[in-house]
Amino acid sequence: MLLKRNFNDKQIQILEVAETLFAEKGFDGTSIRNIAKMAKINIAMVSYYFGSKERLLESLIVYRTSDLKNQLEHLLLEDLEPLDKINKLIELYINRINSNRGIYRILHFEFPSKKSKQNLSVFSELKKGNLKSLEIIIKEGQNKGIFRKDIIIPLITPTILGTFFHFHMNKPFFENLLNLKTEDLYNNYIKTNLTTHIQQTVKALLIYEMGTPEMLCKQ
The missing domain is CATH 1.10.357.10 (Tetracycline Repressor, domain 2)
Structure with missing residues (x-):
């Protein structure tokens, strides 16, 4: 089941930061904490929007390929x-x-x-x-x-x-x-x-x- 395709500005900011870190460090080498720090947001916000790193990656796929x-x-x-x-x-x-x-x-x-x-x-x-x-x-x-x-x-x-x-x-x-x-x-x-x-x-x-x-x- 596809995730929703309409992301707000804060979600897009998180997705683009995650994409940068995934590309640089790999998926396993990147943590939610890394993403939150680079995006300059609270770690709880990443979890609130995406739940997990795997779900964040799925959202990133939707964002880039929708x-x-x-x-x-x-x-x-x-x-x-x-x-x-x-x-x-x-x-x-x-x-x-x-x-x-x-x-x-x-x-x-x-x-x-x-x-x-x-x-x-x-x-x-x-x-x-x-x-x-x-x-x-x-x-x-x-x-x-x-x-x-x-x-x-x-x-x-x-x-x-x-x-x-x-x-x-x-x-x-x-x-x-x-x-x-x-x-x-x-x-x-x-x-x-x-x-x-x-x-x-x-x-x-x-x-x-x-x-x-x-x-x-x-x-």
């Missing part, structure tokens, strides 16, 4: 070819992750990599919703004979995210290799070159190598 679902739903309704929808979906993913690197790093690396009892239902719901949008677009392309029938759809998302995170986790190496001397150059490279590379990679996975099955039958 409009993504609407964007994906709008994308599904656009009058575009399936491949164009896939390209726009990848742009949405990369822009969103690059703008919120800290929280996505925690969600995709800290939690899955340990035997955690935390059950982030909000994050699970978000991933299921994103996967459903991807499935709808790919099945549309399959029905039109554009996309392969043997695509393993759940592996498309890790292909997108894995490429981005490999690039970002090796930031100093790629900054030096690609002469990305400023943060603006680095971010622009992600927005253009890296995004295009991921789009081309996914396209290669989706499209028939030598045309549609009908074309192959005629050869």
Whole structure:
């Protein structure tokens, strides 16, 4: 069940401080006391608004991703070819992750990599919703004979995210290799070159190598 999406100014202040600390120290390395101290508020206020650190993280996910679902739903309704929808979906993913690197790093690396009892239902719901949008677009392309029938759809998302995170986790190496001397150059490279590379990679996975099955039958 999703938490409420309308946060007041004080809640937003707490969420943004928590995001900063989670990104710097990790989820386990950050305490409610740390968050309250940096936000310059009473520790009881954090507990009053969010109850626990896990619930605070769920609220942070909602705060940072609440409009993504609407964007994906709008994308599904656009009058575009399936491949164009896939390209726009990848742009949405990369822009969103690059703008919120800290929280996505925690969600995709800290939690899955340990035997955690935390059950982030909000994050699970978000991933299921994103996967459903991807499935709808790919099945549309399959029905039109554009996309392969043997695509393993759940592996498309890790292909997108894995490429981005490999690039970002090796930031100093790629900054030096690609002469990305400023943060603006680095971010622009992600927005253009890296995004295009991921789009081309996914396209290669989706499209028939030598045309549609009908074309192959005629050869």
